Amino acid sequence: SAVISQKPSRDICQRGTSLTIQCQVDSQVTMMFWYRQQPGQSLTLIATANQGSEATYESGFVIDKFPISRPNLTFSTLTVSNMSPEDSSIYLCSVGRDTGELFFGEGSRLTVL
Amino acid sequence: AQKITQTQPGMFVQEKEAVTLDCTYDTSDQSYGLFWYKQPSSGEMIFLIYQGSYDEQNATEGRYSLNFQKARKSANLVISASQLGDSAMYFCAMREGLGYGNKLVFGAGTILRVKS
Numbered sequence: 001s002a003v004i005s006q007k008p009s010r011d012i013c014q015r016g017t018s019l020t021i022q023c024q025v026d027s028q029v030t031m032m033f034w035y036r037q038q039p040g041q042s043l044t045l046i047a048t049a050n051q052g053s054e055a056t057y058e059s060g061f062v063i064d065k066f067p068i069s070r071p072n073l074t075f076s077t078l079t080v081s082n083m084s085p086e087d088s089s090i091y092l093c094s095v096g097r098d099t100g101e102l103f104f105g106e107g108s109r110l111t112v113l
Numbered sequence: 114a115q116k117i118t119q120t121q122p123g124m125f126v127q128e129k130e131a132v133t134l135d136c137t138y139d140t141s142d143q144s145y146g147l148f149w150y151k152q153p154s155s156g157e158m159i160f161l162i163y164q165g166s167y168d169e170q171n172a173t174e175g176r177y178s179l180n181f182q183k184a185r186k187s188a189n190l191v192i193s194a195s196q197l198g199d200s201a202m203y204f205c206a207m208r209e210g211l212g213y214g215n216k217l218v219f220g221a222g223t224i225l226r227v228k229s
Contacts, residue, residue, distance in 0.1 A: 031214055042204060042219040043158070058216070090156045100146050100165055102208070102217060104158035 001025060002095050004105035012111045018081045021108045023093035028073035034066070035104075037090040046091075049076045083112045116140075117207050119220035126195045127228050133180070134190040134223050136205030142166075147188040148206040148217065149179065151199075158204075164188060195227045 003026035013019050022077045023032060034046040046066055047055040055068040080087050088111050094104045116139040126132035138147065164172040164179045172179045180189040188207075192199055193201040202224050206217040 031181075033216065037156075042221050043206075043217070044219075045216040050217070092158055094158075096214070099163075101160060101163045102148065103160050104150070106155075106157040109156050 001101040002029075002097065004093060004095060004103060006093060006105035006108050008108055009106060010109040010111075012113060013083050014113055015084055017083055018079055018085065020077050020079045021091050021093075021111060023076045023078070023105055025074045025095050030073070031096060032070065032076045033094045033096075034068065034076070034078045035094060037092065037107075039088065042070040043092065046078070051103045059070075080110065085109075085112045088112045117205055117218055117220035119205055119223050121223045122221075123224045123226070126192075127160050127197075127229055128197060129194055131191060131193045132195055132225065134192070134203050134225065136188045136190065136220060138186050138188060138205075138207045140186075140207065140209055142209045146208045146210075147179065147181065148208070149177070149190045150204045150206065152204060152222075154201070161203075162190070168207075174210075185197040192225075197227050197229060200225060200227045216218055 005024045007022045032049045035043045037043045045058050046055045046061045047057045049055045049068050049070040051070045065078045090109045092104045092107045096102045118137045145166045147164045152160040162172050162174045162177045162179050164181050176193045178191045202222045203224045204218040208215050208217050
């Protein structure tokens with residue numbers, strides 16, 4: 001399995017502010033994925049982050065709202081910009097292995113007031 | 114389009130008994146991967162088991178096994194000898210293609226409660 005560390009694990013934020021979530025992996029990976037889980041819902045992919053290129057966003061998610069950085073093969077950040085209560089969710093990063101498995105970080109639980 | 118269906122919103126099982134969590138999927142691809150994850154109340158997503166569409170043997174990981182019935186497009190999770198710590202939300206997911214580059218599509222989840 002992969003060791004994936006996310007920070008912060010949880011935060012309470014004010015409406016209109018932005019928060020950056022960090023994801024650190026214990027080994028080099030080509031792709032990192034960011035998912036969102038709204039309260040009581042399943043997971044939805046926000047974007048795929050490749051090192052050295054722009055992230056690829058899923059339908060319904062835009063770079064201005066969820067800018068992503070991928071400076072190297074072990075690290076990525078997701079920023080949730082200009083937050084509203086609707087952004088209250090668990091945000092999870094994930095990485096895959098050549099064997100096919102996909103592993104997740106511990107998640108960052110955001111509450112926006 | 115991909116689709117994952119988990120028809121059991123909630124399940125109860127007696128401690129030490131086995132339980133099956135249902136998952137059916139819909140895809141026109143021949144190559145795909147099927148996953149099960151456990152999500153406790155803490156929110157982390159714990160990888161349990163993976164099955165590739167070309168794997169002929171059902172995947173097993175300790176007390177977890179995936180009952181893969183390709184013709185029926187089902188990928189049920191079997192947990193043997195349930196423990197109180199198994200109480201959590203369980204998600205079935207599918208990825209088209211066998212590489213790790215494609216996204217996962219998740220089912221709605223099943224809440225499992227283990228009774229003592």
